[in-house]
Amino acid sequence: MNNRPHDAPALRVALLDWYDASGRTLPWRIRPEDRASGVVANPYAVWLSEIMLQQTTVPHATPYWEKFLAEFPTVETLADAPRDRVLTLWAGLGYYARARNLHKCAQIIRDEHDGVFPGSEAALLKLPGIGPYTAAAIAAICYGEATNVVDGNVERVISRLRAVQTPLPPAKAEINALAGEIASPERPADYAQAIMDLGATICRPKNPDCEACPWQAHCAAYTAGNMTDYPKKLPKKKLPTRYGAVFYLTDGEALLLARRPDKGLLGAMMELPGTPWLVVAPDAADWLSLAPAKLNWEEAGIVEHVFTHFRLFLTVYRAQSELPEGIHAPLHDLKDFALPSVMVKAAMVGKA
Missing domain, CATH: 3.90.79.10 (Nucleoside Triphosphate Pyrophosphohydrolase)
Incomplete structure (x- = not known):
């Protein structure tokens, strides 16, 4: 493990500067310039997007997100809807436990939280369908909590940055710890979205755009010229x-x-x-x-x-x-x- 926590401040600055200039504009996202003008994130819209984006690409999930918000503009309207209607709108998005948990979670928010999403990572983790990544993302993006947001894109970024030799999934704890050393306490919402964008648009699984990467100078895999060797993975088993x-x-x-x-x-x-x-x-x-x-x-x-x-x-x-x-x-x-x-x-x- 090539652990260099002393470069964390420089990594934060470089990433956030890149995000300010080049981060994606997404329908559920509050960009830095929006936040500066007083716009605040809608926890319901963010939660909906994060659940849909589990195991799903942005282009595939976006029409579903728009369709859900059009029919269920608030968490209460989603909670009040028949479950079968929720499942019908979800059809084609896959991983259908997400839809069942989405409906169940909306009802808990309505009945036990007065329609307001909890404002901390710890409280969000208690809700159905919200795991560590989703709780950390919502807490950072919507409530400014300094969390450590690690999804599949972030795992790839960190494994290349630090040349993590342990294969996934056993490397998850190691990668989480390394990511946590860098996560920004000053701009947690922007940092969380920035590092996910870095993995989605620059540090791609194939053909990473290293020349555009704000972390190029710090990246152990780039220095060695073996970026696509990471993350290391266990051999795939043949599908039965x-x-x-x-x-x-x-x-x-x-x-x-x-x-x-x-x-x-x-x-x-x-x-x-x-x-x-x-x-x-x-x-x-x-x-x-x-x-x-x-x-x-x-x-x-x-x-x-x-x-x-x-x-x-x-x-x-x-x-x-x-x-x-x-x-x-x-x-x-x-x-x-x-x-x-x-x-x-x-x-x-x-x-x-």
């Missing part, structure tokens, strides 16, 4: 494969849907009725024995979808008949049902 089947059953006007259990993958989202997802694919007869009705099912195709921990192949069967008991979704209004991406793919195959 699972197999399942879903049933696209329509009466010509509506589609039969089911709701997944609250707990587990895609919890509480809608789905086409289907089978368990298995390590070994059974025969078609075994799949069809689990269909929602005994019909002449036609195989429509196979959908491939990659989750974080496995690859899924779903065989889609279709039929047209009077619908059995269940959730009947009008075919022209499927967008109003909380279908995750994998089920949207399956529905498209079934419809074709």
